[in-house]
Amino acid sequence: RIMRNNGLTIIPMLSNHYSDNFNGKALHRILHDPAKMERVIRQLIAILQQYKFQGVNVDLEELMEKTNEPLVAFQQKLYDSLHSQNLLVTMDVAVFNEDYNYEKLASCNDYLVVMAYDQHNDQGAPGPISDQHWIEGAIANLGNKVPAKKIILGLAAYGYDWPAQSQGEKVSYQEALSRAKENNAVIDFDDDSYNLHFTYRDDNDV
Numbered sequence: 001r002i003m004r005n006n007g008l009t010i011i012p013m014l015s016n017h018y019s020d021n022f023n024g025k026a027l028h029r030i031l032h033d034p035a036k037m038e039r040v041i042r043q044l045i046a047i048l049q050q051y052k053f054q055g056v057n058v059d060l061e062e063l064m065e066k067t068n069e070p071l072v073a074f075q076q077k078l079y080d081s082l083h084s085q086n087l088l089v090t091m092d093v094a095v096f097n098e099d100y101n102y103e104k105l106a107s108c109n110d111y112l113v114v115m116a117y118d119q120h121n122d123q124g125a126p127g128p129i130s131d132q133h134w135i136e137g138a139i140a141n142l143g144n145k146v147p148a149k150k151i152i153l154g155l156a157a158y159g160y161d162w163p164a165q166s167q168g169e170k171v172s173y174q175e176a177l178s179r180a181k182e183n184n185a186v187i188d189f190d191d192d193s194y195n196l197h198f199t200y201r202d203d204n205d206v
Contacts, residue, residue, distance in 0.1 A: 004052075011088060014044060015059040022062035031070040041081050048087055055088025057113065061099075068101035072108065079108040092154065095138035106146040114142060117156035122168035129156045132194040163202075 003010055016027040030036045044056060058075065065071060079089045090111040093100045106112055116135045120127030128134070135153075142151060159176040162168040171179070180187050183200035190197065 009054045011055045011057050013057045013059050024062040024064040028064050031074050041078055057090045059092040063099045072104045076108040102145045106150050111150050111152050113152045113154045115154045122160050122170050126162040128193040128195040
């Protein structure tokens with residue numbers, strides 16, 4: 001209600017993420033079953049119209065498809081169906097990722113939201129989540145394939161905590177600030193990567 005009263009466009013997300021993971025198998029079943037695909041799109045349109053939303057943002061990740069064609073075919077059908085109802089269609093795309101055919105997806109989306117983050121994440125070594133130079137390279141690469149007017153830059157509003165000798169942990173921006181404050185850590189803005197970071201020792205001295 002607050003968003004509508006302030007004239008904001010409301011676009012919910014359609015995703016294959018649940019139970020803390022992206023489920024490629026569930027998505028695979030939909031992409032290869034025309035009846036399931038039709039049902040998903042029909043139900044989606046009904047929900048968007050019921051709640052008077054302006055469109056949908058599609059976030060499909062961890063694909064197990066052998067080619068880009070099933071995803072493009074789904075997105076084209078979704079785009080045609082929603083556009084016939086005057087609804088917007090946007091899609092999240094990872095950078096430097098062969099799961100996405102950027103040129104074809106640009107033609108069946110109003111906008112592509114570029115997920116220019118997780119350059120470093122909880123599965124690897126510490127480092128910038130979105131190094132400025134890395135982002136510039138990603139956008140330059142995408143700009144050669146997609147009209148600039150269709151590109152929206154996605155930002156990372158979170159952080160990672162990498163304990164010594166163990167796997168990292170994703171934390172919210174507020175959690176990161178709280179940990180810094182609780183441990184009297186100084187937050188540093190890196191002039192090269194344009195990312196924030198800090199170090200600290202917890203109760204276990206790690």
